[in-house]
Amino acid sequence: MFPKIRDFLHYPLITISGGDITPGSVIVGVVVVFLSAILASIASRWLRTLLGARGLSHGAQFAASKILRYSVVLLGVLVGLSSMGIKLDALIAASTVLAVGIGFGLQNVVQNFISGLVLLIEQPVSKGDFVKVGNAYGVIEDIGLRATQIITRDEVTIIVPNSELIASAVINHSRPTTNLRIQVTVDVSAKCDTALVRDTLLEVGAKHPEVITTLGVEVRLDACNEPAFLFVLLVWIPDPREDLRIASDLRFAIEAAFKEKGIEGPIPERINYHRAGLPRALREN
The missing domain is CATH 2.30.30.60 (SH3 type barrels.)
Incomplete structure (x- = not known):
């Protein structure tokens, strides 16, 4: 029985550049690739732990571990092919033909692969x-x-x-810091006291718990066309992912403060006409 198994494992299935590929060599090659994938996963986790202990950012840990994983898997594939009986020098000699095929059919795949390496490095x-x-x-x-x-x-x-x-x-929005300055536009009646509006907006911006007041709270008067003045409140926030929620909080607070201090908005039916004369970026805010 054992001689038959040995003969089966050594039976040449195909010959490539003088190297015989047998069932036994295929099994060995598959096992080598499988073990390299496991080793790559272990090495990747180990490297992330090591880099994390040294204080590197999560992005740097991820990039380094990914490159290490790809390198170990690639090495395992090369060793696996060699174990199968495929001569690597024959593969290198065939690379010219492969390059032609890549140029015609796999251009986008290779472009994305190289771009992925650039992103990681x-x-x-x-x-x-x-x-x-x-x-x-x-x-x-x-x-x-x-x-x-x-x-x-x-x-x-x-x-x-x-x-x-x-x-x-x-x-x-995460480089160089996660700080983000957001803008909240407000229309008020042209009859309002502009100084009162400015002070009210500054007060509302400074009171929000998630606004970074140390970076400054600013109010701009961007338009003075009848029937409304256009004010812009600018504040810094620590997390750009929360910009919509914090901007909404500020609008609610501004409306409440305006009602409390008697600050009136413009005539509703004329707002669209007024804003039509503004730059597109301001009309969309």
Whole structure:
């Protein structure tokens, strides 16, 4: 029985560049690749723990562990192919033909793969960063070899090809700090006391518990056209992901403060006419 098993394991299935591939060599190669994947996972977790103990950021830990995992798996694949009887020098010799195939059929895949390596090495964006890609805001969940996963405010996952993050404009709200200045626009009647409006807005902005008052609270008068004046309250917040909620809190507080101090808004039926003359960015706020 054992001689038959040995003969089966050594039976040449195919010969590539003088190297025989047998069932036994295939089993050995698969086991080597499988073990390399396990080793890569263990090494990746170990490196993240080590870097975390040294105080490196989560993004740097993620990038370093990912590169280590890919390197160990690649080494395992090469060793596995060699164990199967495939000569690596033959693969290198065939790389020219492979490059032609890549140029015609796998160009986008290779482009995204290289872009993924650039993202992991240069780290213009990292895991956990809050970014804007196109019209979507979200947190980077994972940077893979082909694409990056971004989870939006609505808990929807967007798959973005890595090449787009390299070639397109990406706004990273987590660099160099997570501080973000938000603007809240307010229309008031042109008959109101502008100094009272300014002081009220400054008071409301300074009272919000999540506003970074040390960075300053600012009020601007952006338009003085009849029938309304347009004021803008600018405040700094520590977490860009909370901009919509904090802006809403400020609007509620502003309305309550205006009612308390008798500050009137503009004539409702003329607001659209008034705002139509403003720059588009202000009309949309």
